[in-house]
Amino acid sequence: MRSPRPRRGVAFGLASALVASMGVAACGSSSSGGAPTLTWYINPDGGGADPTKGGQAQIAKTCTNASGGKYKISIQQLPNSASDQRTQLLRRLAAGDSSMDLMSIDPVFVAEFAEAGYLAPVPAAMEQDFTADRVQSAIDASKWKGKLVAVPFWANTQLLWYRKSVAQKAGLDMSKPVTWEQIIGAAKKTNTKIGVQGKLYEGYTVWISALISGAGGKIVSNPGANYENLKLGVDSQAGKDAAKIINQVATSGVGGPAVGSADETAALNLFQSNSTSGFLVNWPYVYAALSGTTPKIPWLKDVAATEYPQTVAGKTSAPPFGGIELAVGKSSKNPALAYDAIKCITSTKNQAMYMVKTGNPASSKSVFDDPEVKKAFPNGIADVIRTSLQHAVPRPQSQYYGDISTGLQQKFSPPGSVNQSTPGQAQSFILNVLKGKSLL
Amino acid sequence: MSTAIDTGRSTAAGPKKAKLSDRARGERSLGWKLAGPAFLVMLFVTLYPIVYAIYLSLFNYRLTDPTGRRFVFLGNYVTALGDPLFWQAFVTTFIIVIVTLIFELILGMGIAMVMNKIVIPRRTLRTVVLIPYSIITVVSAFSWLYAAKFDTGFFNHWLNFFTFGAWDLNYDWFGGRWSSLLIICLSEIWKTTPFMSLLLLAGLAQVDSAQEEAAKVDGATWWQRLTKVILPNMKAALMVAVLFRTLDAVRIYDNPYVMTGGANKTLTLSMLVGTETIDRVEIGMGSALAVILFLIVLIIAFIFVKLFKVDLTGGRN
Structure with a gap:
């Protein structure tokens, strides 16, 4: 029989290392001092988690820099299929997860989340800003019972x-x-x-x-x-x-x-x-x-x-009609900052960049006049998309x-x-x- | 043989009812003190959720629609038991249980007998046999899925080769109910036969070799020795193996979930519970279905323990 002592030592070492790393991870995920971190749950797009590929990850980085230290946006990728995205968001929201600061959600789930009271109200002062220049279908899809509950991001x-x-x-x-x-x-x-x-x-x-x-x-x-x-x-x-x-x-x-x-x-x-x-x-x-x-x-x-x-x-x-709406979770610790971040994310400049790089059409009408966008959607296709979005249901x-x-x-x-x-x-x-x- | 065991057990149970001595009482109270906290934790983590699930199953309650919550008493059970989808899932589940159980028993018994006889690489052999069982079910489900798919798999290529080209290379195993169930069952059998064979090996080890030799001397054939000597002697181990495996198989979820997602009528009872509670967040109906599944498991266990006289506490006496 071999002596059990060294083995126990190894096991103890492993266990303590595990516990320690968990502790470190737990500390790392909470705010690391300074600017509060907003977590953005994104649906996978062409850019993935790479902040240079023109996806939501890049917008997150751009807005973090633009905030002047007011907030940091970190991204979390959701599963591929829309129904799996819904399941994960729903379970987190139902459990009152306080990291649900920003969410990219499929328009068909807006009603379900809003009815359940999972979304933080859109500040009245920002409503005008979030609906001006937007295609009608995107505004319709962001409303529930006549009230704006989410913000149009991109529109398909x-x-x-x-x-x-x-x-x-x-x-x-x-x-x-x-x-x-x-x-x-x-x-x-x-x-x-x-x-x-x-x-x-x-x-x-x-x-x-x-x-x-x-x-x-x-x-x-x-x-x-x-x-x-x-x-x-x-x-x-x-x-x-x-x-x-x-x-x-x-x-x-x-x-x-x-x-x-x-x-x-x-x-x-x-x-x-x-x-x-x-x-x-x-x-x-x-x-x-x-x-x-x-x-x-x-x-x-x-x-x-x-x-x-x-x-x-x-x-x-x-x-x-398809696309993505942005929403803020009810249990978010910083809903006001989150809506500030949404304003930055949905700026026409970011929408144009997103449309060119990932091919996902913007919800703001003026973006379709952008020369870069026209180049990416030639033969008048950009204009057809805009008209179609106006009639989309x-x-x-x-x-x-x-x-x-x-x-x-x-x-x-x-x-x-x-x-x-x-x-x-x-x-x-x-x-x-x-x-x-x-x-x- | 079984009657002898029964009488033995009842006499063993007799003196327990007699008045306890001081020492026995002391031991019992110490036992309670030692096991009590663990028992309380057990109650908290198992009994509470069960009771809560039974309570929820009496409501029409959707997590995202709290205002729509209505008390429907046994309404969910009536709906579930009267719904064709439930019975379809029920039939699918039991087809899988029965088919896999039969094959696992036969194959497991064979492997166990080989392992019992072979002496030289015994430990290596036992380890090798255990490999499929040590693989995570989801991983094995994916490997069987990719092996059977017409684009990535090799099944069609092999079948095509062995039938001299008669087998369609583009045959879609997951396009129909029976072919999907065949792959699901194969994967289950491959994965859990080792478990079966280990339990059966333990039973085989209990068989008295003297009896076997005596039967041999008396001129019993191999089949007679198997059915009259070996099997009756390892009945307890055999029934425990069958019971464990049945209860395990009734809850089948991973394999069909990964392979078909429940398409082509391959939805099992556990998957139905999952769809109702997790996808549809119909907590009420989902709980009702979970309770029904729990009752099915209880009934099976009851049948085994009472009718087949499986002794789960065999090791105590």
Whole structure:
């Protein structure tokens, strides 16, 4: 038998080292004297945690320097998927984590957090500043029950991407708004495809919601109501119009071979291959993605973007809205400083830099006139994005958004089986889930 | 054999009920004093959450919607037990439990018998066998996921090779319920068979070799020796292994979560509890489901202890 003594010594040494390092780490994370540290929970973007890559990390550094020692911003990266981001933020907020100074949140979660009372109120004196010059959809998405509860940072919207040659061959006049029916007809005629998102995931809700809103419908008729009184507008003429389009795209073959598993990337691939390339509904990153391929796409000049297709002819379309809003947690120790920091983060200069470097469009209208931005989004695409953002409609604002979205996706899947009774089934299922009468 | 054990136990339990001597009483009070604080901590960290979960399960309560909290009494249980999704998860869970248990028992028994017979590299062999069990489940789930995926995996390539090209190289294992469950079960079996074989090895070691030899001399075949001598003698260890493994398998979460995320009807009961409480923050319904899962575990344990007469305190007498 070996003597146990040295081993115990090693174990004791290790244990004490561990405890000591934990103590050091704990000290390190709290304020290290001087300026208070604001923690900014960022969604992963092109810049990652590198403060030189033009992402939120760089903005954090810029604003720390600009504050003149008033505050320091340290970043914490959230998980990749929006639902995992929500889970982490939600659990921290619910537990009263005092490090929730600044948060980058997906617009669809604003309502849930605000309703639960997790967000620190926006100072009345700054409201004007946070809404002036902003695109309307971003302001709408930052409000809950008529009050500004978050600050628009960047704003995303889907465009209709198309091949000029294909549109010309089909005889479509793209200078005027087109309808879904028209592009389905054009794709059939030219034997090309329309890239859409029909997989069972959030992107599918984006499509369903845009179609219903485009027909003048509202998925939630009385936002803010309790689950017992909530009224949905899915089972309506607008819902049926949407169902008809989804069915047509999925069953006529113009959506490609696998609409039911198509996400943004799959739709982009469909548009990228020359033989099927015709139309695509997708976010503005498409142009950068297409121009960044190797070997170079020879028909890049043939690519153009216009506003999202209309559900009903003559009715202005309702392009999907996305992006990121900034919010301050209720338990933050320095809410006033945090809002100061937000003012710096959302300055037009930072928004322009962010738009150029990461491709995420700004929420301030004036940024789109910036020469650098125009260079990054050429062929008038910058202007199309701005117009589209003005008409964009956020997905249903509700504290129960997650359930509504998942319920819609489940009942509308697979896209090929969507028919005129789907909206009714989806509506009653979602209401049952909200009332605790069905599991999701 | 089992009757003999039973009578032995009941006689052993008899004198306990007799009046305690001073010394025994003193020992008992010392025992309470020593174990008492730990017992209190146990109560605090296990009993309190359980009671709180049962309390919460009577409400329709969403964490982010505190004003919408309503007392629904057993409403959540009624909804859960009447919901097709619950029963689908129930069936999925038990398919996994039964399939993995059968294969683990057979393979585990085989490995245990080999380990029992082999003398020379005994310690090395036992260590080697334990490797899969020492790997974190999430890590092993990811390795099986990547091994089976059509783009990164080698399963399709091997199957393609061994079937002389008949197997589709792009076969999507995670595209359907049964193929997904097959991979999930394989991963489970690979990972927990070592645990099974170690428990069974302990049982095998208890078998009296004299009995085995006697049976051999009497002309019993290998199969007769296994079923009439070895298995009855290690029944206690066998049942404990089966019980532990069943209770463990009923709570399966990591493998399907990593591999399918519950798609294609591969959602298990634990995952359902997770979605309700963590993703939907429906604390009420989630607690109700957790309580139901707890009851299922209790029922299984009860069946084993009462019906199969598993003696968990076997080592005490």
